[in-house]
Amino acid sequence: MTQTISEHTLNSLGFAKPEGETRVVVAMSGGVDSSVCAALLARQGYDVVGVTLQLYDHGAAVKSAKSCCAGQDIYDARRVSEMVGFPHYVLDYETNFRESVIEDFADTYLKGSTPIPCVRCNQTVKFRDLLDVAKDLGADCMATGHYIQRVEGPDGPELHRAFDGGKDQSYFLFATTHAQLDFLRFPLGHLDKNETRRLATEMGLNVASKPDSQDICFVPEGRYTDVIEKIRPHAAQPGDIVDQNGTVLGRHRGVMYYTVGQRRGLGLGENTGTDPLFVVSLDADKGQVIVGPRDALLRDTIYLNDVNWIGPGTLAEANGTAIRVKVRSTRPPEAATLHIDDGQVRVQLAQPDMGISPGQACAFYADRDDAQRTLGGGWITQTA
CATH class of the missing domain: 2.40.30.10 (Translation factors)
Structure with missing residues (x-):
C-alpha cells in the first residue's frame, strides 16, 4: 500500500511527501560525519544519492593522510554507499577547486593576508557548484555532515550554531545565503561527535573509527608555504622587517612566510631588545613585515x-x-x-x-x- 502524507504533514526534512519520494543529494567527503549523514537518511527511507568531489589529482597533488576528498576518502565514501545501498557518484572538480580555492589561498598569502580555504570551498565549490549538481539530479534538498543547525523561523529558515559547541562549524558557514539555506539540510546539527561515532558503529560503517581531518585538505602537515611555492614559484620577494616607527631591524624571505601574531622565526637576535616582538601587520606592497610588542596586536x-x-x-x-x-x-x-x-x-x-x-x-x-x-x-x- 502506497504511503501518503497529508499536505499539513511534513517529513523530517520539511517536505509534505513520503521519505521515499524525497530525493536528497548528500555531499560525502569520505569521513565519518558525512557518511553517518547519508546512512541515517537512507535508513529513514529517503531517496539518497551520494556525491563525492575529486578535488585534486590523487597522485600528483599535495595531500596528507588526514585530509578530505583524497583517494582513500573517495574509496571510503563508495564503500559506505555500497554497504547501505544507495547510488554514489564521483565528480571531477579539480579545475574548479584549483581556481576557486587553491590559487586564491596562495594569492591571499602573497598579498600579506591569511586565508581560510575551507570557507572559500563551502562558498564556491560545495554550496555553489555542487548545489547546482544536486538540483540537476532532481533533488529536493542537499544534505551535508556539517555541525550546524537549520531552524525554521517566522521569516524562513535560520542558521543556528550546533548543539555540540566544540564541533560547531558556523564560523566556516557564515557565507551561506538565504537561497542556499532554503535548499540545504544539516542532519547532524543536534548531535555531539561521540553520538555520531556511536551511530557509525551501530550501522557498521567502515569509517566509524576514522580520525577527523586535522589539516587543510591540500596542505600536508600544515606546511602551507610548500603549496604556495609549488603554485607560485619564485613569487616570494625578500624585504625588510621593521618596527612600528619604520626602523629596519632585519630582513625576511617574503611576507608569505609570516602571519599576524607570529613570534617565533623572526630571526632578529639581539635587535629585539628585552621585550619579545610579534608580527603586528604585513605590507605586501612595500614588502615589509612590521613587528611590535604584544600590546600592539x-x-x-x-x-x-x-x-x-x-x-x-x-x-x-x-x-x-x-x-x-x-x-x-x-x-x-x-x-x-x-x-x-x-x-x-x-x-x-x-x-x-x-x-x-x-x-x-x-x-x-x-x-x-x-x-x-x-x-x-x-x-x-x-x-x-
Whole structure:
C-alpha cells in the first residue's frame, strides 16, 4: 500500500511527501560525519544519492593522510554507499577547486593576508557548484555532515550554531545565503561527535573509527608555504622587517612566510631588545613585515568586505545593531556593534582583541547570551 502524507504533514526534512519520494543529494567527503549523514537518511527511507568531489589529482597533488576528498576518502565514501545501498557518484572538480580555492589561498598569502580555504570551498565549490549538481539530479534538498543547525523561523529558515559547541562549524558557514539555506539540510546539527561515532558503529560503517581531518585538505602537515611555492614559484620577494616607527631591524624571505601574531622565526637576535616582538601587520606592497610588542596586536575596529547578511531585515537596516562576533573559529562569540558607513561595513568590538588578521573571517551572531543564531559575516580587510 502506497504511503501518503497529508499536505499539513511534513517529513523530517520539511517536505509534505513520503521519505521515499524525497530525493536528497548528500555531499560525502569520505569521513565519518558525512557518511553517518547519508546512512541515517537512507535508513529513514529517503531517496539518497551520494556525491563525492575529486578535488585534486590523487597522485600528483599535495595531500596528507588526514585530509578530505583524497583517494582513500573517495574509496571510503563508495564503500559506505555500497554497504547501505544507495547510488554514489564521483565528480571531477579539480579545475574548479584549483581556481576557486587553491590559487586564491596562495594569492591571499602573497598579498600579506591569511586565508581560510575551507570557507572559500563551502562558498564556491560545495554550496555553489555542487548545489547546482544536486538540483540537476532532481533533488529536493542537499544534505551535508556539517555541525550546524537549520531552524525554521517566522521569516524562513535560520542558521543556528550546533548543539555540540566544540564541533560547531558556523564560523566556516557564515557565507551561506538565504537561497542556499532554503535548499540545504544539516542532519547532524543536534548531535555531539561521540553520538555520531556511536551511530557509525551501530550501522557498521567502515569509517566509524576514522580520525577527523586535522589539516587543510591540500596542505600536508600544515606546511602551507610548500603549496604556495609549488603554485607560485619564485613569487616570494625578500624585504625588510621593521618596527612600528619604520626602523629596519632585519630582513625576511617574503611576507608569505609570516602571519599576524607570529613570534617565533623572526630571526632578529639581539635587535629585539628585552621585550619579545610579534608580527603586528604585513605590507605586501612595500614588502615589509612590521613587528611590535604584544600590546600592539590589540584591535577593536574591524573593516569588512563581501559581507553576507542572513539576519532579520536587510544589512542596511542592521546599522548600529548590537551583535556578537567570532574572529576565530575556536573563540566564543564576543560583544560588538555593527556599523554601515556609506556602504563600508565596520565592526566595533566592545573589548579589544589580539591577532586579528586581514583575510580571515568575522562571523556575526545574534546578541543573546547563547548567541545561537548566525547572522552572516564578512572578510576582514583591515583593522584599527
